[in-house]
Amino acid sequence: MASWYFTTPTVAEAPFAWSPLMERYRIDRAVSVQETSPGVFQTTRYSAYTDEIGAINLPPNPNADDTTFYPAPSAGLRFYRGGYQHIVSDQDPADLIASGVVDASNFTPAP
Numbered sequence: 001m002a003s004w005y006f007t008t009p010t011v012a013e014a015p016f017a018w019s020p021l022m023e024r025y026r027i028d029r030a031v032s033v034q035e036t037s038p039g040v041f042q043t044t045r046y047s048a049y050t051d052e053i054g055a056i057n058l059p060p061n062p063n064a065d066d067t068t069f070y071p072a073p074s075a076g077l078r079f080y081r082g083g084y085q086h087i088v089s090d091q092d093p094a095d096l097i098a099s100g101v102v103d104a105s106n107f108t109p110a111p
Contacts, residue, residue, distance in 0.1 A: 004092070013027060051079060052079045055077060056077065
């Protein structure tokens with residue numbers, strides 16, 4: 001089973017600063033990818049850290065027994081935090097590309 005490095009997509013935002021010299025300068029900002037239902041993904045520019053609770057590709061929630069205060073919106077689904085490089089299996093690139101939120105340029109073979 002091969003592994004892949006998945007780099008989350010970015011979006012160029014401006015202005016980077018409120019200075020006349022920087023008004024036309026754009027900087028890449030990370031975008032998170034969240035699975036909303038099996039096989040359906042969406043991108044989110046500003047996601048709450050609680051959106052990750054219950055994701056199957058991340059470490060388990062330390063409060064997994066009691067999710068009454070922070071519900072687990074990603075329970076059984078996948079969540080990829082923007083700005084990071086994730087190691088994924090062979091099935092994940094196929095699912096992400098098929099959903100249309102990323103393309104093949106977001107994946108590189110892992111050693």
